[in-house]
Amino acid sequence: MSHSGGLALYAVACDREVGIDLERVRPDVYDGEIAERFFSSREVASLRALPATAQVEAFFRCWTRKEAYVKARGEGLSIPLDQFDVSLAPGEPAALVNVSGEPREPFRWSLHSVSPAPGYAGALAAEGQPVGVVRWQWSSV
Numbered sequence: 001m002s003h004s005g006g007l008a009l010y011a012v013a014c015d016r017e018v019g020i021d022l023e024r025v026r027p028d029v030y031d032g033e034i035a036e037r038f039f040s041s042r043e044v045a046s047l048r049a050l051p052a053t054a055q056v057e058a059f060f061r062c063w064t065r066k067e068a069y070v071k072a073r074g075e076g077l078s079i080p081l082d083q084f085d086v087s088l089a090p091g092e093p094a095a096l097v098n099v100s101g102e103p104r105e106p107f108r109w110s111l112h113s114v115s116p117a118p119g120y121a122g123a124l125a126a127e128g129q130p131v132g133v134v135r136w137q138w139s140s141v
Contacts, residue, residue: 002067007116016127019071021064022114023121030056038081039066042098046088054090060121062088065111068125069096072109086111094123 002009005024012018035044043062050058065086070079084105085097094113099105110129114122 002071002122004120007120009114009116009122011124011126013126017072017074018127019068019073019125020114021067021071021123022116023060023064025057025060025119025121027056030059035059035062040082040085040098042085043088050089057121058088058090061094061113061123062086064114064121064123065094065096065125068111068123069109072125072127096125 001011002020002022004022007022007024009020009022011020032044032048035047039047039062047055047058047062065088066081066084069084069086070076070081073079083100085099087093087095087097094111096106096109096111108127110126112124112126114124116122
């Protein structure tokens, strides 16, 4: 489960680990220092290579993919975020690219982008290749 800015996402699966993350894209929160502190050097370089207008959304794509993965692993932030790489460029499929010291790990997981509403970034991490992802949306209204 993850929530941000009045929205919530839940992930449910049978016989596999899953993790989900959701963030409201907030340009006032993004700065290069956060990326340099928490992201891998590959991710920082990828982020810097993007036009300034694309960096905020790419930052939140990266952040949610990383968070979904560590949640799925069940170890939370005990896994250093700079010790693995995820994709982040616009149009690039969500993927776990590399895990330091664990070359087979990217093959064990699949990442999926989730776009629950305009102005939000989200990601789902699932162990293995999911048979299918089904989405439901409901409102309390």
